[in-house]
Amino acid sequence: xxxxxxxxxxxxxxxxxxxxxxxxxxxxxxxxxxxxxxxxxxxxxxxxxxxxxxxxxxxxxxxxxxxxxxxxxxxxxxxxxxxxxxxxxxxxxxxxxxxxxxxxxxxxxxxxxxxx
Amino acid sequence: xxxxxxxxxxxxxxxxxxxxxxxxxxxxxxxxxxxxxxxxxxxxxxxxxxxxxxxxxxxxxxxxxxxxxxxxxxxxxxxxxxxxxxxxxxxxxxxxxxxxxxxxxxxxxxxxxxx
Numbered sequence: 001x002x003x004x005x006x007x008x009x010x011x012x013x014x015x016x017x018x019x020x021x022x023x024x025x026x027x028x029x030x031x032x033x034x035x036x037x038x039x040x041x042x043x044x045x046x047x048x049x050x051x052x053x054x055x056x057x058x059x060x061x062x063x064x065x066x067x068x069x070x071x072x073x074x075x076x077x078x079x080x081x082x083x084x085x086x087x088x089x090x091x092x093x094x095x096x097x098x099x100x101x102x103x104x105x106x107x108x109x110x111x112x113x114x115x116x
Numbered sequence: 117x118x119x120x121x122x123x124x125x126x127x128x129x130x131x132x133x134x135x136x137x138x139x140x141x142x143x144x145x146x147x148x149x150x151x152x153x154x155x156x157x158x159x160x161x162x163x164x165x166x167x168x169x170x171x172x173x174x175x176x177x178x179x180x181x182x183x184x185x186x187x188x189x190x191x192x193x194x195x196x197x198x199x200x201x202x203x204x205x206x207x208x209x210x211x212x213x214x215x216x217x218x219x220x221x222x223x224x225x226x227x228x229x230x231x
Contacts, residue, residue, distance in 0.1 A: 036220075036222075043119075043207070046219035046220065
């Protein structure tokens, strides 16, 4: 069965330190992978995606993620965290053989808290 | 331009009543999705519309839930005979159609509370 796991419910990091939010997936074939962010009292926003090509993708707000096929991971990273990065982060995957069905499989989310 | 809008932003209802939640997608987006997000939980897929194709209803939790999309634009999610476990934030998203994936744009959600 296709699935996405975000193994950490919460991540705490000090402002200025690098941050990593983990995501692993299980899907047959080469997946399409996404990160979304949900700021407090705001809607979900797209951050970045991996479809094909370079395994390191860069997105909004200085975030990047690396697709690692052997480890079936797509961890979200940022070199220097800001307090304003505190939010709920969701990883999602779409199976490549889904045709025109763009339904995504979502992780349960990781709450990131950046402390000043 | 305008993003995805949803109404109402909050809805409090009594158990057993019917509710209708509305979603206005971004103009030109042919794909529309409904999700449910319970407190502290991830996103639960409910239903997906793509153009004139038959909707993917595989995520609807029971036959009390239904959705329609009129004219390929506005969508309404209806919950009949609401139960307390239906309390959640209902999110709508839209995306461009075509053969390539396009990211989903989310509305602010409707917070449903069933007393």
